[in-house]
Amino acid sequence: MLECLPDKAVTHTAGKINPAKTCQPIGAMYAALGIHGCLPHSHGSQGCCSYHRMHLSRHFRDPVVASTSSFTEGASVFGGAANLKTSIKNVFAIYNPEIMAVHTTCLSETIGDDIPNILKQAEIPEGKLVIHVNTPSYQGSHITGFSGMCKAMVQYLSESDGVQKAQVNILPGFVNPGDMREIRRIVHEMGIRMIMFPDTSGVLDAPMTRKYEMFPAGGATVAEIRDAGNSALTLALGAFASNAAADLLQEKCGVTGIPLKLPIGLKATDAFIMALSDWFGTEVPGSLSLERGQVVDTLLDTNFHYQGKTVAVFGDPDHVIAMTEFLITMGMVPKYVLTGTPGKAFEAEINGMLGEAGISGSKVKADGDLFELHQWIREEPVDLLIGTTYGKYIARKEDIPLVRFGFPILDRAVHPLMPVVGYRGCLRLIEQISTALLDRRDRDALDEDYELIL
Amino acid sequence: MAEPDATVIDGVLASCPDTVKKNRKKHLVVKNEAAGCCQQIEANTRTIPGIITQRGCAYAGCKGVVMGPVKDMATITHGPVGCGYYSWGTRRNKARADERTPADKIYSQLCFTTDMQEPDIVFGGEKKLAKMIDEIVETFHPRAINICATCPVGLIGDDIGAVAKAAEERHHIQVVAHNCEGYKGVSQSAGHHIANNNIMEKIVGTGTERKPGRYVINILGEYNIGGDGWELERVLEEIGYTVNSIMTGDSSYLDLKNLHHADLNLVMCHRSINYIAEMMEKKYGIPWLKVNYIGIGATNESLRQMARCFNDPELMERTEKVIARETARVMPVLEQYRKICEGKTAFAFVGGSRSHHYQYLLRDIGMEIVVAGYEFAHRDDYEGRQVIPTIKTDADSKNIPELHVTRDETLHREPNEYLGITKEEYEDLKSEVSLNAYEGMYPNMRDGEIMIDDANHREVEELVARCKPDIIFTGIKDKYVSHKMGIPSKQLHSYDYAGPYALYNGAVNFARDVSEMLLTPAWKLIVPPWEQQNTTEGEPNA
Ligand code: SF4
Ligand code: SF4
Numbered sequence: 001m002l003e004c005l006p007d008k009a010v011t012h013t014a015g016k017i018n019p020a021k022t023c024q025p026i027g028a029m030y031a032a033l034g035i036h037g038c039l040p041h042s043h044g045s046q047g048c049c050s051y052h053r054m055h056l057s058r059h060f061r062d063p064v065v066a067s068t069s070s071f072t073e074g075a076s077v078f079g080g081a082a083n084l085k086t087s088i089k090n091v092f093a094i095y096n097p098e099i100m101a102v103h104t105t106c107l108s109e110t111i112g113d114d115i116p117n118i119l120k121q122a123e124i125p126e127g128k129l130v131i132h133v134n135t136p137s138y139q140g141s142h143i144t145g146f147s148g149m150c151k152a153m154v155q156y157l158s159e160s161d162g163v164q165k166a167q168v169n170i171l172p173g174f175v176n177p178g179d180m181r182e183i184r185r186i187v188h189e190m191g192i193r194m195i196m197f198p199d200t201s202g203v204l205d206a207p208m209t210r211k212y213e214m215f216p217a218g219g220a221t222v223a224e225i226r227d228a229g230n231s232a233l234t235l236a237l238g239a240f241a242s243n244a245a246a247d248l249l250q251e252k253c254g255v256t257g258i259p260l261k262l263p264i265g266l267k268a269t270d271a272f273i274m275a276l277s278d279w280f281g282t283e284v285p286g287s288l289s290l291e292r293g294q295v296v297d298t299l300l301d302t303n304f305h306y307q308g309k310t311v312a313v314f315g316d317p318d319h320v321i322a323m324t325e326f327l328i329t330m331g332m333v334p335k336y337v338l339t340g341t342p343g344k345a346f347e348a349e350i351n352g353m354l355g356e357a358g359i360s361g362s363k364v365k366a367d368g369d370l371f372e373l374h375q376w377i378r379e380e381p382v383d384l385l386i387g388t389t390y391g392k393y394i395a396r397k398e399d400i401p402l403v404r405f406g407f408p409i410l411d412r413a414v415h416p417l418m419p420v421v422g423y424r425g426c427l428r429l430i431e432q433i434s435t436a437l438l439d440r441r442d443r444d445a446l447d448e449d450y451e452l453i454l
Numbered sequence: 455m456a457e458p459d460a461t462v463i464d465g466v467l468a469s470c471p472d473t474v475k476k477n478r479k480k481h482l483v484v485k486n487e488a489a490g491c492c493q494q495i496e497a498n499t500r501t502i503p504g505i506i507t508q509r510g511c512a513y514a515g516c517k518g519v520v521m522g523p524v525k526d527m528a529t530i531t532h533g534p535v536g537c538g539y540y541s542w543g544t545r546r547n548k549a550r551a552d553e554r555t556p557a558d559k560i561y562s563q564l565c566f567t568t569d570m571q572e573p574d575i576v577f578g579g580e581k582k583l584a585k586m587i588d589e590i591v592e593t594f595h596p597r598a599i600n601i602c603a604t605c606p607v608g609l610i611g612d613d614i615g616a617v618a619k620a621a622e623e624r625h626h627i628q629v630v631a632h633n634c635e636g637y638k639g640v641s642q643s644a645g646h647h648i649a650n651n652n653i654m655e656k657i658v659g660t661g662t663e664r665k666p667g668r669y670v671i672n673i674l675g676e677y678n679i680g681g682d683g684w685e686l687e688r689v690l691e692e693i694g695y696t697v698n699s700i701m702t703g704d705s706s707y708l709d710l711k712n713l714h715h716a717d718l719n720l721v722m723c724h725r726s727i728n729y730i731a732e733m734m735e736k737k738y739g740i741p742w743l744k745v746n747y748i749g750i751g752a753t754n755e756s757l758r759q760m761a762r763c764f765n766d767p768e769l770m771e772r773t774e775k776v777i778a779r780e781t782a783r784v785m786p787v788l789e790q791y792r793k794i795c796e797g798k799t800a801f802a803f804v805g806g807s808r809s810h811h812y813q814y815l816l817r818d819i820g821m822e823i824v825v826a827g828y829e830f831a832h833r834d835d836y837e838g839r840q841v842i843p844t845i846k847t848d849a850d851s852k853n854i855p856e857l858h859v860t861r862d863e864t865l866h867r868e869p870n871e872y873l874g875i876t877k878e879e880y881e882d883l884k885s886e887v888s889l890n891a892y893e894g895m896y897p898n899m900r901d902g903e904i905m906i907d908d909a910n911h912r913e914v915e916e917l918v919a920r921c922k923p924d925i926i927f928t929g930i931k932d933k934y935v936s937h938k939m940g941i942p943s944k945q946l947h948s949y950d951y952a953g954p955y956a957l958y959n960g961a962v963n964f965a966r967d968v969s970e971m972l973l974t975p976a977w978k979l980i981v982p983p984w985e986q987q988n989t990t991e992g993e994p995n996a
Binding site for chain 2: 003006014019021026048050051055057061067068070073086087090110136139210213
């Protein structure tokens, strides 16, 4: 299908056709699930909450529980204060979470509900907490919403007791639970104490035990997030998702924050490990050197599978920035690089990397959409597409292999458990990329060119 | 299973604060044969803030369910990016090209959103919307356009009706504006109603083509999830009907314009589409018949009722022939699955008719739905349409404009004329077939079974603990909750991306999929061998 598409690239200026981003609250909801014992709460009408839960459930294939203020027209006219106060009462009475994380929606933002003020008036049971973030969706994207909720955690919870501890805060960015586990493993290998928040491992990759827990064992505890104010260092992985919280932590508690790329790809993982090693003076263990060596070995063994091939990459900015760097490391040519999240820094960073690598003629865009990307590809095709499930329409129409990467992946399973970060993540990405290209080569080969070994 | 009874409800609500208990108690009814008729159930009222509900919003009902699937209309979501994004490709309304709608006129796989930004909220989004319409027309040349409004649009006062009207004048195609802001009403139901009104008011009646055939029918409230509509079309066309439109699954703007050129309306999903059926009855005199093609017995009954409507011996004969052949073909296959499913119990929390319809198919394979509920139904979906006059409109439903249709003096005909039967025959027919009526879910349930409206997360947990169903039919939000409790769960909105489940082939697909879920070897592997004290612990479905 998609026969309705025009042949040539067209510029459209108003709105989005096939957006490459979604709205802020879903990011805030995801981040909130990374606090242990937390019930995310959507302040607005039911539809938003329902959509966000649905979408997260589809990506993670695990329960995503969140409550809503259930606005009807009345609340839209008179304000949502009563709904939020009732919600808080009911949520603690019925579901008994440790903490509620409120985020707004377009509706409550447009009517201008003053959340901090409402929270002051609400009955919050002894020992329980309510935090909040404003997430109007006429700004930013789901990544901005994620970033906002991370910042809210710092703002409400982190405290400095004046005594610095030899521990590192890791803000992992909008990545899968499998990635979070892998980051934790690497830091443990280094022998450094860490606090990671948010941490959705154990929440959205929870095991099957036949005992349903509304608040599973995973997540960063409130105590840990509080103690983050006492850490020696914060590593903010992914500028778009993590810098805001790291900056606030520095401002509020004096914890030095270092911005890094998401540790996806060889160089970004190196940078992550070096930052830890430099700061804490720890030597990098042999186990990690071994893993790194395996990656370089594999890159040299397989370069002819992918080197020189052109790629279109799209997705969330932190993911795409790190992926682009890795593609360049692999000798591939990122020809189209696009994110839906607004922010000029994205274009500057990607163009910088491409320039340094001597790659010219690529198109790079922030705040773009998939219709544009598709039209670029129609005008001049690429060998490979890397991005979310939404790329599958482009892949089919233009007959290009697709490597699924980022959020959301709605049509394939297991990915939330399998890391793409760290050296193990490198191996997985190399495997996925080379396999996609080789499958394609096998499929297209003439009888006389069809070979056993590639 | 543990037999549900009235005390179950008290148990289910035990952990709630008193105000919540008082409210929710009215939404739960235990079938009581002895009482005769259905006890009143509260429905289509507000969800209590803070309660974890399965409900969506008016926009989801209007764009997601009814308007979105119209394949040859470009549907623009006017609002911030999320609403349009989430309703992009997430319902499985299959659509294909045909001789009336060529492939280059199908926009179902595209998502158009004005992606409102802060300045649009502050200064209004009308200009941006108008510009987007212009660009879409220039790029895609659609036959018609929908505009669906989301929450902020109504609040900032964008006049999407005026934008639509101006665009119609500029481009000479129809642009239909839907004021389906998410906060309207109490659930998706409001959006169904709004979409029904707009289709009726602006699209139906504007076409002049009648498809060839003696018996031309519309299938209303059939969304072609997994191809259900096509399985229905296959059988109906073989019997001798002409399917005018499957609405709205694989439906086209072209066919909606001609919706009134039909002899009979079939209503599948009562909740989402009864409005149009009723309005067409008033305006044109076209009779409607509530049908159900989920389950072999139910299918056969619905096919017979349809044939009976036209009182044509030949049509009846062809109907019986198809019924006999198809039934004989699939029954032995179902019998195999019955061996697996017999005696098992289920919960169903889906949609505006499915929780009722699937009871028939499950009984075909020996299973029983012991707790059934809807997310956004009205009392008539439970208790039957006779309660409609007694339903008081509250503030929330008053916000959805009623469309008052009147008889179209040039096109209106008597219902018997549509069916090609005499007035007397029509009177007879009415006593045999419940035309223009729906009895609701209650009569079909068995003693002690529970109906629950707007079931919430905690109630489902409690009901599971008490009634221990073998399988739960629900949507994605509850699917994995159910799994974590050790109970298989099948999505009945999306069929877990299988289907069709309607009619004969559908019944076989469904029985196979349910059997496979029950037999999935992993259910027996949950407890690791080193933790197994006694053997039964590892086998929830044994
Ligand atoms: S109304 Fe706003 S917050 Fe809600 S789904 Fe739409 S874009 Fe997202
Ligand atoms: S049966 Fe259900 S899912 Fe279907 S349209 Fe009706 S309400 Fe929606």
